[in-house]
Amino acid sequence: MNNLVLASSSTEADALENAKTRLAEASGTLGTLSSNLISAIANGTGGELAETDQTKLVDFAEQELLPLASAFAQALHDASGADTVVAALAAGHNGRLIEATKALETQEAPVQMVYAGARLQEAATAFLDNAAELIIPVLARNPALKLGGILPERTVEAASSAPATGGCACGGHDEPGLSELDTRVIPHAIRHATIFGALEGLTAGRGILLIANHNPLPLLAQLEQRSSGKFAVDYVENGPETWKLSMVRN
Incomplete structure (x- = not known):
């Protein structure tokens, strides 16, 4: 489907594409950070490296995933004429991400870090997929909302200010590490x-x-x-x- 048809205006169509790009970047980062945590524990390195990877994944969730989920849920909750089913979906994703992030943050044993990290990755992947396919299009086509104003500013460090124009960053290993x-x-x-x-x-x-x-x-x-x-x-x-x-x- 053409995004120009989905969006309420050409400006919103551009905002829709930018939002989907941001979600795709978040998906890639999530995959790498989750893989790093699993690798640190599976390879027996554990210790400080695993704790560092745990912290990085938690920080990414708090600085990028949670602000996005919260902003979408709040916008749909406040918007007049918003799709109530999608609004409930967004609120559910926000709640699950909060719980999964807190659960990972409090783990100390490596095996529990793995389980909590997998839980956060699962919750985040479901959110990112539904955000791209359902939540953002609903926001973009609502004339009472401005998608560009809903998206929170990035607080995580990026390689460049220029946007990239999913996939999975984990899996088997052909080369060591x-x-x-x-x-x-x-x-x-x-x-x-x-x-x-x-x-x-x-x-x-x-x-x-x-x-x-x-x-x-x-x-x-x-x-x-x-x-x-x-x-x-x-x-x-x-x-x-x-x-x-x-x-x-x-």
Whole structure:
């Protein structure tokens, strides 16, 4: 469906696209941070590294996911003529994210961190999916609302002020310490945003193994423009059917 039809105006159509891009970036970051926590515990490193990854995931939820969920829920609650079913859905997502974030924040044992982290990832993924497909379109087509004014400002650090134009950042491991990001399963419209979000979740020395069905030269050019020198990129497999790139944060 054309977003210009969904939105109440051309301005709202632009805001709709920006919002979906932001959600895709959040999905990528969520995947990387969740994978980092699981990897730190599964590899037996535990200790301070696991606690650091726990803190980063909690901080991301508090600084990006919760403000988005709260803003959407409040806007739908206050709006006249809002879809009551979608409003209840948004409120439910907000409540589950709050509970899951608090649960992860209070865990001390590594195994409990894994369970709490998985619970937060599940709750956040459900929120991001429903936000993109249901909540944001409802907000954008309501003439009484301005989607651009509903979105909270970012407080998490970004690689660049330029927006990226989902996918999963966790999975098997082809290279030691690298979680897979298979771009073949990510919708084209949000692919780059998801990848850049995944890269934003990396700390120095950590990376992802990007898998694609073509040589991702446009992506690499955009990455160089956004984050010049911040990532070391090496081809692990260079076609002809599959390309795999190691992308490690410097």
